[in-house]
Amino acid sequence: MNLHNVITEIEKIDPEVYERLDGRREALKSLSNVGSKIALTALPFALGSLFSKAYGQSSSSQILDVLNFALTLEYLEAEFYNTGLASSGLIPAGADRNAFQVIADHENEHVQFLKTTIMALGGTPVPKPTFDYTAGNGSGMGPFAGVFTNYSLFLAVSQTFEDTGVRAYKGQAANLISSNEVLRAALRIHSVEARHAAHVREIRSRRTGDPLVVGMPQPWITLNQSNIASSAVQPSYNGEENTLQAGVQITGINGFAITSEDASEAFDEPLTKQQVLMIVDPFIV
């Protein structure tokens, strides 16, 4: 593969190709690496993704859209935990209360961080919606009625929010690929949400006799199982049973004893913005 052949072909179509690439020093640097190092078979793909960075670059407004979407989810989580901690008798003192204080702090920090980032990029943070944590669209009578008096319910909703948050950030990562700084920050929030999810699942696994705990929750998600006795949370888990990654079947891969359960646990799955909005819609008045 001769780099000049590629550029010359593109130049016939887009006379400004050099300008475009020059404006993106990183892309150009990658291109020279691509030309000399990557296998021929990998080249079309590598070049395609390189140029999708140069031409299909997310505009700053797209990045702001993602950040405001994330901010909405963080508002949802932060107020949920703030309200839970303020509800006397809900969260047991000791380890549970300490854990939810840590989680609440992080979610409030995420809200502040996202607001600051949005403003630094010249955007306007969306205002905080009014929430109905019963998932009743403002009726206060949704499927999670009693969420701030019934700890089982509070834990179930918390687990669902955290697992959904992980999937939501994952689904937006590609939309941030043109900004290293924003992508890095989003990834760093994403893994914190996963730590939260793992711990809430751990709390639930340790509760004997919790009527909303189904089976034995683990820190990771098995197939599309929520381990929650409520069909209302199922959309947050559908799709997690996937065992095919980039066309590679993980179950039994290369002769190893990897079950479909293992394979589904080993990879968390994304949700689209549309899917997430449908999930959170009942919580927004």
Added chain:
Amino acid sequence: MAEKKLPDVYPDGSSDPKQVSRRKFLNYAGLSAVTAVALASCKKDFRGGEPNAPFAQDDPHNMPKNTVNLGSGDIGILNYAYALEQLEAAFYIKVASSFYSGATSKEKAYLEDIRDHEIAHREFFKTALGNKAIGPLLFDFSSIDFSSRASVLGTAKAFEDLGVSAYNGAGELLQSPDYLLLAGKIVSVEARHAAAIRDLLSYGSFAGPDVVDSNGLDVYRKPMDVLSIANNYIETKIIANNLPTA
């Protein structure tokens, strides 16, 4: 190279890139159209199989057994991830082959699950990378006391937090959104592992201030910083100086 696919990527039916206006090129965009151009250019200097191809020296399979070269670009980052997954898988395989004394059934179940996840990650990268994959690494776990709960879980915690920081730092080095999504699918599972191990060691330390900063952001590390830590457990010399840095 599939030249016959060229017409497919120009929705106006044209098979000649020269007939496509720049506007259409931009509209129909990026990946498929540019791939077609790349394909068209390939035929002019196809050198597959040439013994003296300039990149032959970078072929991982040509390297001495005790040295691997991760390579460059996205392939380099995927090989970097593959190296880390090899490290984690080898560690948990050894842990689960003879558990430390006093391991509870829950600890065993978690460690076996994590082992299987890391094997799945390792084999995924090996398969996805195909003939661009680095070979198997050699490990040195002599500093770990596998009969000691504190040593095993302490090492597991270090490896999982390191893995989270590695993927968080590597995402921005990838060019392909598809590879970025795959890294995202794996990193959250590593974060779940990290939280689980931390909770086994000290219940409630799942997202402690040693890993999450005052903005609520998790750790991230550049590949060189990750490898300098991982190298304490890896005998194979890993050449990483062709990895992208931005």
